[in-house]
Amino acid sequence: MLSKKTKYAFHALTYLGKHRxxxxxxxxxxxxEYGISHKFLENILLELKKAGILGSKKGKGGxxxxxxxxxxxxxxxxxxxxxxxxxxxxxxSLNYYEPCVECKSEAACGLNKVMIQVRDEMLKVxxxxxxxxxLDKE
Amino acid sequence: MLSKKTKYAFHALTYLGKHRxxxxxxxxxxxxEYGISHKFLENILLELKKAGILGSKKGKGGxxxxxxxxxxxxxxxxxxxxxxxxxxxxxxSLNYYEPCVECKSEAACGLNKVMIQVRDEMLKVxxxxxxxxxLDKE
DNA sequence: AATTACCCTATCTTTTTTATAGGTTTTATA
DNA sequence: TATAAAACCTATAAAAAAGATAGGGTAATT
Numbered sequence: 398m399l400s401k402k403t404k405y406a407f408h409a410l411t412y413l414g415k416h417r418x419x420x421x422x423x424x425x426x427x428x429x430e431y432g433i434s435h436k437f438l439e440n441i442l443l444e445l446k447k448a449g450i451l452g453s454k455k456g457k458g459g460x461x462x463x464x465x466x467x468x469x470x471x472x473x474x475x476x477x478x479x480x481x482x483x484x485x486x487x488x489x490s491l492n493y494y495e496p497c498v499e500c501k502s503e504a505a506c507g508l509n510k511v512m513i514q515v516r517d518e519m520l521k522v523x524x525x526x527x528x529x530x531x532l533d534k535e
Numbered sequence: 536m537l538s539k540k541t542k543y544a545f546h547a548l549t550y551l552g553k554h555r556x557x558x559x560x561x562x563x564x565x566x567x568e569y570g571i572s573h574k575f576l577e578n579i580l581l582e583l584k585k586a587g588i589l590g591s592k593k594g595k596g597g598x599x600x601x602x603x604x605x606x607x608x609x610x611x612x613x614x615x616x617x618x619x620x621x622x623x624x625x626x627x628s629l630n631y632y633e634p635c636v637e638c639k640s641e642a643a644c645g646l647n648k649v650m651i652q653v654r655d656e657m658l659k660v661x662x663x664x665x666x667x668x669x670l671d672k673e
Numbered sequence: 674a675a676t677t678a679c680c681c682t683a684t685c686t687t688t689t690t691t692a693t694a695g696g697t698t699t700t701a702t703a
Numbered sequence: 704t705a706t707a708a709a710a711c712c713t714a715t716a717a718a719a720a721a722g723a724t725a726g727g728g729t730a731a732t733t
Contacts, residue, residue: 398620398622398624398625399624400689400691401690401691402690408637408646421709424709424710425709432636432637433637434691434692434693436692436693439710439711440692443710443712446710446711453710453711454699455698455699456699456707456709456710457702457706458701458702458708459699459708459709460709461710472649486536486537486542497542499546499570505673506672506673507549507669507670508669510669511610511664511669511672514664515664519657521656522656526652526653530649531648532645534644534649535643535644538720538721539721539722561678562678572722574724575723577679577680578681578723580679581680591678591680592679593679593730593731594730594731594732595676595732595733596677596731597677597678597730597732599679676731676732677730677731677732677733678732679728679730680729680730681726681729682725682728683725684723685723686721686722688720688721688722689718689720690717690719690720691716691717691718691719692716692718693714693716694714695712695714697712697713698711698712699710700710701706701707702705702706703704703706703707
């Protein structure tokens with residue numbers, strides 16, 4: 398399951414996507430809309446900004462805004478950013494690889510090989526579905 | 536990511552699958568092969584037994600054995616048993632459904648709809664890949 | 674009857690997740 | 704230029720989940 402952080406990130410991105418007509422959106426507007434703690438959401442939006450998905454403006458009249466087109470924000474990007482690996486095992490993660498301590502030989506591990514297939518199937522979906530798909534359905 | 540419990544369950548099932556020629560396999564044999572705590576593994580094997588995947592025999596010469604054909608042990612079954620939901624959000628879980636508290640209307644939630652699609656794609660893989668696929672690759 | 678090994682429950686420790694706190698910097702505008 | 708509004712930053716605390724351990728109970732086999 399996704400962490401709340403990631404789920405909230407998707408909610409926030411959806412909200413920002415729906416309000417692209419306005420220059421900026423306040424953290425508070427989003428936090429009230431979804432009942433998310435202001436401070437918790439703040440951390441999430443900051444991470445999205447550092448990742449180049451959001452832009453922000455400080456001071457009065459400031460707030461956050463989408464920097465990318467919704468179709469260019471893949472689900473995989475958001476998940477990796479907030480939650481980490483998408484793969485089901487560390488030994489098959491593309492972005493967060495770690496060997497399994499109990500594994501003598503990765504090359505001879507059937508579990509490893511099957512999980513690589515699972516990962517690739519998952520990525521086919523998560524790399525191609527984007528924020529635009531979410532917005533289309535709202 | 537899968538929990539260690541689930542990963543260990545797959546290791547144990549693989550080991551049992553590879554030793555189907557013998558009547559039973561000791562917990563200890565598996566725990567030594569993979570360096571898993573005997574007691575921790577015991578709990579896992581018990582759950583697999585309760586789920587009807589493994590059988591066991593008590594007393595001298597006892598141990599665990601596979602009750603099902605490897606091709607009938609889907610990855611999804613093992614994951615759900617030890618880890619819980621496969622879906623990425625509680626509101627799209629088939630087996631562990633819970634509404635999202637922040638969600639006013641599930642029917643109007645784009646995130647919900649997209650995550651249903653993701654879930655279905657994941658299930659396509661996880662329901663069809665089985666222990667037999669792991670064993671084939673060992 | 675003794676041994677072997679599964680069965681069960683409870684508890685403890687560690688890690689991760691979730692949330693909070695408090696101050697700093699930047700910007701618009703009156 | 705003062706003030707208010709808003710993002711930015713860092714640290715810490717609380718809660719939950721995962722991982723691991725302990726110790727005995729029970730059943731079956733030799």
